[in-house]
Amino acid sequence: MIINRNILTLDEFTIQQLRDFPQATGELSSLLRDIGLAAKRVNVEVNKAGLVDILGDYGTTNIQGEEVKKLDIYANNQFMGVLKHGISCAGIASEELDDIVVFNDDVSNNSKYICMFDPLDGSGNIDVNISIGTIFSVYRRVSELGKPATKEDFLQPGHQQVAAGYIIYGSSTMLVYATRRGVNGFTLDQSIGEFSLSHANIKCPPSGKIYSVNHGNFFQYDEKVRSYINLCQKKDKTTGGPYTQRYIGSMVADVHRNLLKGGIFMYPATTDKPKGKLRLLYECNPFAFIVEVAGGKATNGKQRILDVVPSELHQRTPFFVGSKDMMGELESCLTA
Numbered sequence: 001m002i003i004n005r006n007i008l009t010l011d012e013f014t015i016q017q018l019r020d021f022p023q024a025t026g027e028l029s030s031l032l033r034d035i036g037l038a039a040k041r042v043n044v045e046v047n048k049a050g051l052v053d054i055l056g057d058y059g060t061t062n063i064q065g066e067e068v069k070k071l072d073i074y075a076n077n078q079f080m081g082v083l084k085h086g087i088s089c090a091g092i093a094s095e096e097l098d099d100i101v102v103f104n105d106d107v108s109n110n111s112k113y114i115c116m117f118d119p120l121d122g123s124g125n126i127d128v129n130i131s132i133g134t135i136f137s138v139y140r141r142v143s144e145l146g147k148p149a150t151k152e153d154f155l156q157p158g159h160q161q162v163a164a165g166y167i168i169y170g171s172s173t174m175l176v177y178a179t180r181r182g183v184n185g186f187t188l189d190q191s192i193g194e195f196s197l198s199h200a201n202i203k204c205p206p207s208g209k210i211y212s213v214n215h216g217n218f219f220q221y222d223e224k225v226r227s228y229i230n231l232c233q234k235k236d237k238t239t240g241g242p243y244t245q246r247y248i249g250s251m252v253a254d255v256h257r258n259l260l261k262g263g264i265f266m267y268p269a270t271t272d273k274p275k276g277k278l279r280l281l282y283e284c285n286p287f288a289f290i291v292e293v294a295g296g297k298a299t300n301g302k303q304r305i306l307d308v309v310p311s312e313l314h315q316r317t318p319f320f321v322g323s324k325d326m327m328g329e330l331e332s333c334l335t336a
């Protein structure tokens with residue numbers, strides 16, 4: 001049997017990373033493998049969503065007041081289940097759950113990580129077959145090992161993240177995750193049912209030609225944000241403008257494309273949503289961590305997102321993330 005040793009699976013990759021750090025306990029590798037397992041299960045349902053009665057609304061609304069799709073709940077339960085029954089996670093927070101869930105058993109209480117996730121971001125696109133995704137964020141606990149996790153474990157600033165990543169259920173299914181050592185992408189190889197390394201050491205191009213924003217909110221944005229959007233549309237030798245506007249309405253898809261090709265994604269504050277729409281803990285912080293490790297930048301328009309000290313689990317924030325040079329152009333407009 002010929003073994004293609006050139007393409008590492010997610011499990012092989014995380015174990016190899018472990019070999020490079022003999023003092024590591026393997027808990028983070030185990031947690032990432034658990035997330036990969038849940039992602040494969042969610043992928044099966046997402047891929048057949050049109051064929052089974054898993055489409056459509058669940059008839060409830062989540063804490064955000066958004067109608068909950070059946071796949072949202074299924075995805076939430078898959079990620080919560082693997083982490084609860086794993087050996088690496090003391091508790092979770094989820095967009096779909098009002099409060100944290102502390103697993104509070106002997107193994108979990110001795111686990112050193114907690115995990116937060118948006119189980120199915122962009123779920124409004126489920127019924128029309130547009131790419132959707134899962135976003136996750138991992139922190140080392142600050143509470144005492146051996147005891148249940150506490151709310152403080154979940155209200156840490158984003159620069160404390162140990163790992164962050166996302167799964168994009170699109171034309172192919174990819175799992176991308178970052179640690180401080182780098183960002184790596186794994187494409188699901190259906191022939192072996194494994195995520196296999198396809199995008200090693202992802203770097204965000206320092207500049208790009210894509211800007212992503214909901215133009216429908218244009219007149220609700222601050223005038224300085226509007227001035228940057230106008231700059232994106234102008235023919236300008238210094239910026240290389242005009243840029244191309246690409247906005248899918250699914251953050252995972254928009255940020256993934258901009259991460260690989262270069263670009264900027266913006267969800268600014270609006271008059272309707274003065275604190276922004278996107279959630280700090282399980283949407284913005286993970287992407288900010290990933291993009292920064294890849295060489296890009298992420299702010300709330302005033303400060304580095306990863307430096308924001310959270311006060312609430314589901315707090316929202318304005319969000320700007322992308323290529324370093326484009327973020328510099330934005331910041332020049334915001335401080336003009």
Ligand code: P6P
Nearest residue numbers: 121122123124214249250251252
């Ligand atoms: P709007 C999806 O609901 C989401 O949370 C992100 O995935 C996406 O970027 C954003 O909201 C789209 O929001 O207001 O432009 O439709």
